[in-house]
Amino acid sequence: MMSVNELTIRRPDDWHAHLRDGSMLRAVAEWTARDFGRAIVMPNVVPPATTVSDAADYRQRVLDALPEGCDFEPLMTLYLTESTTPEEIDRAASSGFVKAVKLFPAGATTNSDNGVRDIDRVMPVLERMAETGMVLSVHGEVTDQDVDIFDREAVFVDQVLDPLRRRLPELRIVLEHVTSAHGVEYVLSADRNLAATITPHHLVLTRSHILSGGIHPHYYCLPVAKGPEDRKAIRCAAVSGDARFFFGSDSAPHPDAAKMRAAGSAGIFNAPTALACVAAVFEEEGSLDTLETFVAMSGPAFYNLQANSSRITLCRREHPVAIPERIMTEDGPVTIFDPGFALYWQVEGRDGQDNTTF
Secondary structure: OOOOEEEEOOOOOEEEOOOOHHHHHHHHHHHHHHHOOEEEOOOOOOOOOHHHHHHHHHHHHHHHHHOOOOOOOOEEEEEEEEEEHHHHHHHHHHHOOEEEEOOOOOOOOOOOOOOOOOHHHHHHHHHHHHHHOOOEEEEOOOOOOOOOOOHHHHHHHHHHHHHHHHHHOOOOOEEEOOOOHHHHHHHHHOOOOOOEEHHHHHHOOOOHHEEEEEEOOHOOOOOOOOOOHHHHHHHHHHHOOOOEEEEEEOOOOHHHHHHHEEEEOOEEOOOOOOHHHHHHHHHHHOOOOHHHHHHHHHHHOOOOOOOOEEEEEEOOOOOOOOOOOEEEEEOOEEEOOOOOOOEEEEEEOOOOEEOOOO
16 A cells, blocks of 8 residues: 655646536636646536537636636637537537537526437537547436436446447547546446546535435435446545546535535535545545646546646644534635545645645
């Protein structure tokens, strides 16, 4: 087992982040920018970013929300609708800042009502994406209410993703926030053009964390955390060094009032603790030697980008790092993901510069 107290790695990227908009964006953007050099920014704001022009405007709002002098780069996405045109894909491919198109099955998660109901209706767009090399970022769940919520990822893989890949083998796809052993096995079965992101909370949580001893709304996200065997498969994939699996936080802030209501919102705000949680899991698995591959190397490789040239230093403290329970926003408090165990890893510097700490 690798045991170290200091680890210097390439600066990580976050390949799946919800930065929201307006006052929430201004409150949360800096937390992602502290540790990560780039992030794939999800387009399910209100209204959604469905065009390159929308994405350009949203990108500027993200940049405006960052602290002065911050060198974070937002990588933008388009929200796929049944009205999206192949010509919009051409504009996205030539934009230089749009790196993916996001497929939300309609009704699958937060602000997904404008998503896709019939994938056949977007086949001309997907064909153009395959031609241009544009990545399709997929929320991998069916929305059929007759399908158990814990089975919706597996059913999506079998009924939507696999037929799509057989039809368009050149389409480059990321199965976002993979949560099931079935999803992991399917990614492992692909020799090209398929990858998956893994979140810090799915490395930690099972459904028991959500439901045992009462309902714990701050652990509720979509896709929902599943069983211990699924978590084991996800952990094995993350620490394996396999380039088909890389980090995507799926950090998704909601005000506590939205999380705590009767029909609470799905999403976990983990940006402040994400890297510390991942480092803790990799340490527990005896795999700190593959941490850099997972958080900093495999994602850029799939997106045909260079890894960051800058580096960060992670230090393992002797005592647990003090982490705030929540942050305050104009929309109300937002609870920070608590993995349920002490966190000892902390980013202490980036290329010789002291990093902002909690």
